[in-house]
Amino acid sequence: MVVEGHALANVLLAGYVLGAPLGTAPVVIVVGGITASPFPFGDAASGTEPWWPALAGPDLIDPARVTVLCPCWPGNGSTWQGFDDAPIPALSALGLADLIAAWLDGIGCATPATYIGASLGGLVGIAFAVRHPERCTRLVTISAGLRPDGWGTATRHLQRELVKDGLRTGDVATGMARARQLGMLTYRGRDELDTRFGVLEAGLAVPPVAAYLDHHGARFAAKFPVRTFLLLSDAIDRCRFGTDPAAVRAELARVTAEVVVVGVPGDLLFPYHLQNELYRELQAVGAACSLWKLDSEFGHDAFLADQDRLALLLRDAGVFVQTTGAASSVAACSSCSRARPWRARNATAWRSRSRAWPCAIRRSRAAPSPRGSP
């Protein structure tokens, strides 16, 4: 398998299915950020917390009437020979979209789908709609853009350098923790951070925000696969649809999906003007598109931290109304040439570094449960 010029051997692509059996209903593909689990509505069997519970419902993503597909990221569910021990291949969000398309091939899903993604998932969604237009009838891309901006790239580069410092010194846990802490400074809105934590008073050695950063840094370092972080972070910064504006528009002109662009003013990671830019460029090539502003103090993380408001917006936008239509003919679930059966006892192992569920299909029932961020 060749993705963006890289020959990937012994590819094991994995993902999960929820709701109506594949082939019997419209398909909704759900993709979150770098650290998102493939269980947006949770997974009772593995005890995985949902990260998008507000989007499950009769008028939004309804597992009773649609098939929900959730692909895994490379190294965190999906993998390939050499990924865990060779230099990390330089993939972009475009290649990640190709991997999702390959996974859909692997499980025999040819149904044109609604794709909804946020953050990295939103970026990959644009690539999916551009490179696989026949697979994508509707795209909801949240807090993403056509490209990263320079500040975002510089910030992610420094995050990767911190991880690599850790790899060099043998203290990768500190490197991962510091990278995550830097990330935390970009995920939330500035106004929220200004009111949420206390100040560095005379009697304190460190500001109150230190505990918040320590907590998130340690949790990330303990659980998240290092190579997946490096690959996905890099993939954001390598995301380009062309070397000049004309080339970008020529690529965008391939989009046949109706595109709903959602952005949050105050997003520090993918500023609102990047969503505006995406919308304008889609307009310029005649794509059916709309731009929706999500007013939230939570910045980039609004899709998680303010998801009730996002759900309201998506209802207003009527995004999932038409997914009640009949499903196209799809093949039954199949598996790629290297498929192995998914094993329930490994349900929580999606966070582990080398676990793979090749083209695995899992049914999961969304249960009301406390909201958790990935």
Place this chain on the structure above:
Amino acid sequence: MVVEGHALANVLLAGYVLGAPLGTAPVVIVVGGITASPFPFGDAASGTEPWWPALAGPDLIDPARVTVLCPCWPGNGSTWQGFDDAPIPALSALGLADLIAAWLDGIGCATPATYIGASLGGLVGIAFAVRHPERCTRLVTISAGLRPDGWGTATRHLQRELVKDGLRTGDVATGMARARQLGMLTYRGRDELDTRFGVLEAGLAVPPVAAYLDHHGARFAAKFPVRTFLLLSDAIDRCRFGTDPAAVRAELARVTAEVVVVGVPGDLLFPYHLQNELYRELQAVGAACSLWKLDSEFGHDAFLADQDRLALLLRDAGVFVQTTGAASSVAACSSCSRARPWRARNATAWRSRSRAWPCAIRRSRAAPSPRGSP
């Protein structure tokens, strides 16, 4: 000497004088950011580049008709017993203002002065006007505020953690470099960063911004005193004028100076709303104040990178027009109890870690030279 509750022994406070001899002319105190040298207009003897050349001139800061005083930061010119080997005392910008006042006492300067400061220097300037109103007839505070905001505090905390990681592992150079690189992400405007560097193309291992970050990180790590960085960074985050709004206003009510507040929309480190907040609070206590917006794509660093525009703004504001007045009576240059003579051969040593110029007075002639940032 006691500053903010800390007894500082064997205090060696230093600074430089430029222009008219002390006691013969109005006084202008110039204070820059954490890394600024005490030579805003350069120093030919030591080869130090000027960092504020655009502000030297007949209608701005004119050494021909004013005495320019530039205090040194602790550990970078000024020091005290124990600073270099004991735990770093928890000082705030308020304590730094007290140290400047003590230095003025030490050199026998009682002339009420115009204070102009940017970044940390701007923050300390507010404290100077609040705590030593009899010394400050006019204050120009640029890209600062009454307090840091939560995002800024979190970012500086992470910078300090990176330095401390380096101190723990013995690789403080990497810690200082990473801290500076994180700082670089806050100094410039986002739009500038988005257009200044190239993108992470397929053939590249790292984005083009990496060289910029590496350069600044290495330069900082090689030259800047670690303990001074930790102290000054902490001092920003400890800057509070009171524990509640009423207490803050009670302190601000002590200001008798005419205050010119300058801010840059797009400043990532001290966002413009902090300058707006400062201006509103000064208004609320009846202080003579004005708010000036410096439109620049350079964000926090506009006071350096767009200094011609800043100079124009300060001319418009008429800030230095009245400093042509007669000087108050001041004592001749004296020195504190531990004074040692300044030695010309150490002119470049202001960057070294433990070099002290106790209450040293140096005459320097501003020469037209290429603009350099500190």
